[in-house]
Amino acid sequence: MNMETKVSRRTFLDWLLGAGLLTWAVAFFSPVMSYVWPAQKRGPGMQTVSAGKETDFADWQTKIVAVNSQPVIVVRTPQGFRAFSAICTHLGCIVGWDAGRKQIACPCHAGFFDLNGRPVAGPPPRPLQEHGIAIVNGEVMVKSA
């Protein structure tokens, strides 16, 4: 049985030309696409920042501080300090403190988080990331998550 299929010189040259054009397009667009891809991607930061003196915080008082340029909410509870990423896990708005409910609240879509960072109401799908806290010489130090 003859399985040989004939490819004409013209068809072969068309393929070659097509492949050449494709290679040219890839060679042209790959530097453009690489250029558009953001050049700086932050690695995990290891910053520890002060949120202020321990005595500056009354019970249930909160403060937003920047850790590795990201907002972190620090809450003083009667049991001690807690710190969570202040970026809502729903759509990225910055959370605040709802004094009435004693919960962390998102102003965008009424999402609420308890004092363990867990979502208790509204659309947030995940808990807020917790940050470590250390009291050093009366200073409230917030660690990177």
Next chain:
Amino acid sequence: MKLYDKIRPWLAKRYDVPLVEEFVDHQAHKPLPEHTGFWHTFGSLSLYLFVNQIVTGILLMIYYRPTTNTAFESVRFIMTKAHFGWLIRGLHAWGATLMILCVLIHMIRTFIMGAYKKPRELTWVLGVFIFGCTITFGFTGYLLPWNQLSYWATTVGTEITGAIPWAGNYMKFILRGGEGITGETLARFYVLHVVVLPWALTVLVVTHLVLMRVQGLATLERVDEEKPIDPKDSIPFFPHHVLKEGMIFCLLIGAMATFVVLWPIELGEKADPFVTPEGIKPEWYFLSTYQLLKYFPKLLGILVSLIPPLVLLLWPFLDRSPERHPKKRPVAMTVGVLGLLLAVTFGALGYISERTITWGGQKYQFDIYAVPHRVTEPAKP
């Protein structure tokens, strides 16, 4: 002797002037179907508004500085110090809203009159891309003043992209130029807004217009049964239709100037990445999608919100009926009216959600799903 008569011999010795004259004359006196009326002027109005956006946009670029430290201040400078800067910015901001409105009305008119049917399917498809391009203009331009509303609306808007499976996070990363909304995002949106989108829209609009002029305006006759327009029963493009457009254009200019003076677009506060203000809402043309996304989990919401643009894009291929007259297309008209009602309803729900409204002496707090809750005032001591 007219100026043209003086320079015509000079031009005729160098170019094929009669050919150009014949082309211009043919285009200017092209007969239009007799049902061509004021509703047919919204396409041209969209084009005038596009020109308005280009002219005012170029003027704004003279003073605007696209960095996080200068964007807000430069817009404030334009509005308070630059001569007539308030007018230029006002015309640009109101022009954007009116352009989207005119494109929408033009699309609704085309839908009702069945003008998207064979042989004009591609003109419609291009029109849907023009609409997409116009609202992308709105989205990218909204961030440029770098105020609180624009910053947080962009944060929420781009965060939604992240929910698309596999590619979502990459798309969000490329769109933002990093993890968050920063100066990189501002630069990217600026480039898209002032270079990429204007050229893309120009190419789309020119192709759309060429197709429209080549195929002519649709009549209300059945598909494949359109008769050539009889000049006796037609409306000449010039001067009849051009005058109509001129009238509407004057009204538009008057309306825009009135809006700019009576309802100026405020600048608000400078963007603060650490404080999200209450009641962040997108512009009116995104309100229905914004509200729709609240009722579904992120991914499902994206899939559901992709249905309307896909249906719009494919509509000429889905609606196979040969009829054009709206009274003879009950199914298409029902789908169209229902779609429009849904969009308006979701938009209205999006508008009243997360607001407190007093009605009949009673205060109501509308939650994120726009469900009203009676607010009981604490008793006074």
